[in-house]
Amino acid sequence: MNLEQEAEIRRKMFFVYTLARIFSVLKEKGLIGATRMVVQQLKRGVVQSHLYVIGHNILPNNSMPVIETDLEIRQITISDNDDIDEMTEIDEWQIPKSATLKMFEEGQLCYIAKHQNHIVACQWVVITKEFEEYYLRRELRLSPNEAYNWRGFTVPTFRGKGILPLLVGYEESDIARRFGKTFILGWVRTDNQSMLRALSKLGWTRIGGMGFFQILGIRFHYLWGRHAFERTRPRFKIQILW
Ligand SMILES: CC(C)(COP(=O)(O)OP(=O)(O)OC[C@H]1O[C@@H](n2cnc3c(N)ncnc32)[C@H](O)[C@@H]1OP(=O)(O)O)[C@@H](O)C(=O)NCCC(=O)NCCS
Helix, strand or coil: CCHHHHHHHHHHHHHHHHHHHHHHHHHHHHHHHHHHHHHHHHHHCCEEEEEEEEEEECCCCCCCCCCCCCEEEEEECCCCHHHHHHHHHHCCCCCCHHHHHHHHHCCCEEEEEEECCEEEEEEEEECCCEEECCCCCCEEECCCCEEEEEEEEECHHHCCCCHHHHHHHHHHHHHHHHHCCCEEEEEEECCCHHHHHHHHCCCCEEEEEEEEEEECCEEEEEEECCCCCCCCCCCEEEEECC
């Protein structure tokens, strides 16, 4: 099936799905309930989020960064229960442990930096060819040589010490060596100067943009940039959230 045929099928499926959802909402809530829902959504106005897509070529001979500090950097797995508990407690986005375990089961990799046996930074990477992006709630696809970097943070008292670049540098070398990855990408909020600074130290640059506008519970996703998740189709996508 070519891309046009795939797009046509998607359009038809979307139309059928939308009609089915409208009927089921009307059946479930009645006309008054459905009207109330529309009014509530209208009151919320337009919700929107705009992000930079950033990326970095991993050199084939990329060596592990030399860690001169008293940090211990390593990958953890689903069996590192104590580390997972500690990470859940300090997680910047308060992602529940159950969701974290699911991410491990899906094959995501997690790297941590420890200082005096306590986690001070954490970074996740997706190496499977497609995945549901946690924040945007949309599917993204990767080329076989690509990896997706996300869920990185340093605990507030350790910020500004160059820990995240060390951790990402370690992760990049590891996925290049073990999985043959040559390109890593991710997104960052346009106002997140700290993350942009941290990754620019490793040579990450802006390669595109993505985000959404949302009104009446309907999300209009966009994605641009030739090297920004270039396998992902469609680049513009409508999603019903009800
Ligand atoms: C973004 C973040 C991961 C950077 O980690 P880090 O280990 O502090 O990285 P660095 O030490 O390289 O610092 C990067 C920049 O953060 C800023 N920074 C420095 N000290 C800081 C502090 N105490 N608090 C916040 N930001 C600080 C500086 O601009 C610094 O750049 P500089 O080294 O050129 O001065 C960290 O600030 C963080 O966890 N933020 C909240 C979560 C987040 O935004 N994650 C990224 C999601 S895409």
